[in-house]
Amino acid sequence: MKLSLTKTGSAPHLTPHTLHNIHKVPAMAQLTLSSLAEHHEVLAEYKEGVGKFIGMPESLLYCSLHDPVSPCPAGYVTNKSVSVWGVGGRVEMTVSKFMAIQQALQPDWFQCLSDGEASCAEATSIKRARKSVDRSLLFLDNCLRLQEESEALQRSTIIGVIEGGDVMEERLRSARETAKRPVGGFLLDGFQGDPMTLETRLHLLSSVTAELPEDKPRLICSVSRPDEVLECIERGVDLFESFFPYQVTERGCALTFSFDYQPNPEETLLQQNGTQEEIKYVHQTKKIKTTGCNQEMTSFEINLKEKKYQGDFEPLVRGCSCYCCQNHTRAYIHHLLVTNELLAGVLLMMHNFEHYFGFFHSIREALKNDRLAQLKELIRRQAS
Amino acid sequence: MAAAASPSSMESAPRIMRLVAECSRSRARAGELRLPHGPVATPVFMPVGTQATMKGITAEQLDALGCRICLGNTYHLGLRPGPELIQKAHGLHGFMNWPHNLLTDSGGFQMVSLVSLSEVTEEGVRFRSPYDGEETLLSPERSVEIQNALGSDIIMQLDDVVSSTVTGPRVEEAMFRSIRWLDRCIAAHRRPDQQNLFAIIQGGLDAHLRATCLEAWLAKWCHVRTRDPRQQTPGHREAEQMTKRDVPGFAIGGLSGGESKNQFWRMVALSTARLPRDKPRYLMGVGYATDLVVCVALGCDMFDCVFPTRTARFGSALVPTGNLQLKKKQYEKDFRPIDPECACPTCQTHSRAFLHVLLHSDNTAALHHLTVHNIAYQLQLMSAVRASIVEKRFPDFVRHFMGTMYGDPTLCPTWATEALASVGITLA
Numbered sequence: 001m002k003l004s005l006t007k008t009g010s011a012p013h014l015t016p017h018t019l020h021n022i023h024k025v026p027a028m029a030q031l032t033l034s035s036l037a038e039h040h041e042v043l044a045e046y047k048e049g050v051g052k053f054i055g056m057p058e059s060l061l062y063c064s065l066h067d068p069v070s071p072c073p074a075g076y077v078t079n080k081s082v083s084v085w086g087v088g089g090r091v092e093m094t095v096s097k098f099m100a101i102q103q104a105l106q107p108d109w110f111q112c113l114s115d116g117e118a119s120c121a122e123a124t125s126i127k128r129a130r131k132s133v134d135r136s137l138l139f140l141d142n143c144l145r146l147q148e149e150s151e152a153l154q155r156s157t158i159i160g161v162i163e164g165g166d167v168m169e170e171r172l173r174s175a176r177e178t179a180k181r182p183v184g185g186f187l188l189d190g191f192q193g194d195p196m197t198l199e200t201r202l203h204l205l206s207s208v209t210a211e212l213p214e215d216k217p218r219l220i221c222s223v224s225r226p227d228e229v230l231e232c233i234e235r236g237v238d239l240f241e242s243f244f245p246y247q248v249t250e251r252g253c254a255l256t257f258s259f260d261y262q263p264n265p266e267e268t269l270l271q272q273n274g275t276q277e278e279i280k281y282v283h284q285t286k287k288i289k290t291t292g293c294n295q296e297m298t299s300f301e302i303n304l305k306e307k308k309y310q311g312d313f314e315p316l317v318r319g320c321s322c323y324c325c326q327n328h329t330r331a332y333i334h335h336l337l338v339t340n341e342l343l344a345g346v347l348l349m350m351h352n353f354e355h356y357f358g359f360f361h362s363i364r365e366a367l368k369n370d371r372l373a374q375l376k377e378l379i380r381r382q383a384s
Numbered sequence: 385m386a387a388a389a390s391p392s393s394m395e396s397a398p399r400i401m402r403l404v405a406e407c408s409r410s411r412a413r414a415g416e417l418r419l420p421h422g423p424v425a426t427p428v429f430m431p432v433g434t435q436a437t438m439k440g441i442t443a444e445q446l447d448a449l450g451c452r453i454c455l456g457n458t459y460h461l462g463l464r465p466g467p468e469l470i471q472k473a474h475g476l477h478g479f480m481n482w483p484h485n486l487l488t489d490s491g492g493f494q495m496v497s498l499v500s501l502s503e504v505t506e507e508g509v510r511f512r513s514p515y516d517g518e519e520t521l522l523s524p525e526r527s528v529e530i531q532n533a534l535g536s537d538i539i540m541q542l543d544d545v546v547s548s549t550v551t552g553p554r555v556e557e558a559m560f561r562s563i564r565w566l567d568r569c570i571a572a573h574r575r576p577d578q579q580n581l582f583a584i585i586q587g588g589l590d591a592h593l594r595a596t597c598l599e600a601w602l603a604k605w606c607h608v609r610t611r612d613p614r615q616q617t618p619g620h621r622e623a624e625q626m627t628k629r630d631v632p633g634f635a636i637g638g639l640s641g642g643e644s645k646n647q648f649w650r651m652v653a654l655s656t657a658r659l660p661r662d663k664p665r666y667l668m669g670v671g672y673a674t675d676l677v678v679c680v681a682l683g684c685d686m687f688d689c690v691f692p693t694r695t696a697r698f699g700s701a702l703v704p705t706g707n708l709q710l711k712k713k714q715y716e717k718d719f720r721p722i723d724p725e726c727a728c729p730t731c732q733t734h735s736r737a738f739l740h741v742l743l744h745s746d747n748t749a750a751l752h753h754l755t756v757h758n759i760a761y762q763l764q765l766m767s768a769v770r771a772s773i774v775e776k777r778f779p780d781f782v783r784h785f786m787g788t789m790y791g792d793p794t795l796c797p798t799w800a801t802e803a804l805a806s807v808g809i810t811l812a
Contacts, residue, residue, distance in 0.1 A: 008745035055733040335465045342440030
């Protein structure tokens, strides 16, 4: 249901040791071509695939084009190529270069080369929307052809990418045409945006997923907030990127929202007395930027830099089973943040991942028991 | 255990060191420290966790590496978060959730090395906090008060720290003042049963001054050798009448600054020659592998240094042949681990090539991998040194170590060759 986030092949701040401390880590991790494309020669020489190279040989790996956290400049997609940005600068990929890179990586799944510049974020011209669909289908057909000829990529699954901006007609065309190809799943690209356009985007999303086969997974990129996740799940999405907990970590915050939709009445009282108070103090966020770590704090989290945590010897979240909450206090995290210590990022990442993965676990439970409405209501209350 | 000080009573500090083996050629010793938070095998390298954290690695990771004692800094922690808060958190152990031993320095070194506007008087060191500009006085009493609140297993006296490149009367002044400040520290120490206060031998690079310092202490604080009145000589009985103050351990301070290695080893050797055999010798600020091995040969038991953890964060991995600057292009396609003999988690899972890629990204995990490895390297080195002492093959160990590090014993730095020769170990 969710992809574990990596940055250059490693969970942010975490080594395998500290990653293993986290419960319910997803079986599938996300890699990004933006961080790995420039190293493809090394990987080609290594020969044994990116999973082994990064020290995650047991994990399933999905390779996306871009990093959900870092925005990439627009205007670099052509009829023949797409560009990604690594530390060394721009890497331009034609279909054959793209497939050569994937051959070196040998991921389990990979996002097909696609034109993602017509997103819902700003109004797209029909012409541009059409181009994004045409190009992406052309890339897909070429990639599928090359995959057939490649021994190394026989076990990899290509994920087809649904494009089309905010133009319904194009979105439907993209969905129907992509579904005709032998892809292993679908990536719903360009559905992120601001709250103003939420209704439209969600409507668009429903229409798109209705066109897709039931038996293949639907991934969505750039959507990671708990409330948005639930909206998307209701509209047929299966897999999400886990960059939200990373963004929370980078701003020195800890996720505290409750996802316990079937609480023990006594516990509820205790938890609620805690969480209600915190929601009161937190800034209401009205505007959400679409990408980047400069997102404003949400009401799903607390800011450990605040002075009031200086002498707070409670764990980040009472009852949380993560390494940080089992071993450390808010006061300690506050100290680490104030003194700019590296351990702050490590401990917060461990907590935020665990909390977020716990949320997804509760989603799965709610779906199984047909209680998604309750969970959604609980999250909605905390999202205001 | 030592009781609270009173002028005319006989006090002797706890014997915290048990010697397990001694090299028959050199002055190397293997031992065990008995400390409130568990035993510590010596010789020991203590990683430095300045602000109540070991720089990006968790307490669990540090424990898994076999670390049983590490450092915290009184200067930093005294300012942020402050002793009152740490006391509320059940001491530094409670605050950072570290189950093993902690050693805190007095804040003296930072006072001089970090704070440009500090002023030293007989009272203490007056300085301005870099965080809020407030003026504070770090006196022997205040330093011990903070360290009592921190609750570390070993605490250091406040000493008058002078750079090893300074010469002249200031060095002598600092040396004698440090002795007076030790007295004040002992008097102010409220928890002698739970925290071991170490003295620091000063004297700069002046052999005479160092010897004077050592003599002054040894005259002042004789050991009580026996309680049987029939075995006491008249002179010894006289000594018993004196106020005796004793310390459980000694640190050799004022070195590992800008001095030449040639002067450095001679001061260490001079100190260990005169320090009591049955007490731990802590050589402050020493951490390069060669220096550790040589100073073990010279009779030191405990070491600390920021070098291994700091150099990790610059992408440098410590290996038996020196170090690997993993950011360099030569490691781009090197698929070997940092050290195939190393048992640390980094070497068990990752290659130099992967670490090279990760170091060029903005993922801090790269730094943590190297921090883990470098601490493992230091601890594994000390372990190997200790085993060789216990198994009576320390001189051979030294020869092999130098051979690996420098390629050929004749290529070993002159100061190290001379230092080792002075205690009976020849390299050729």
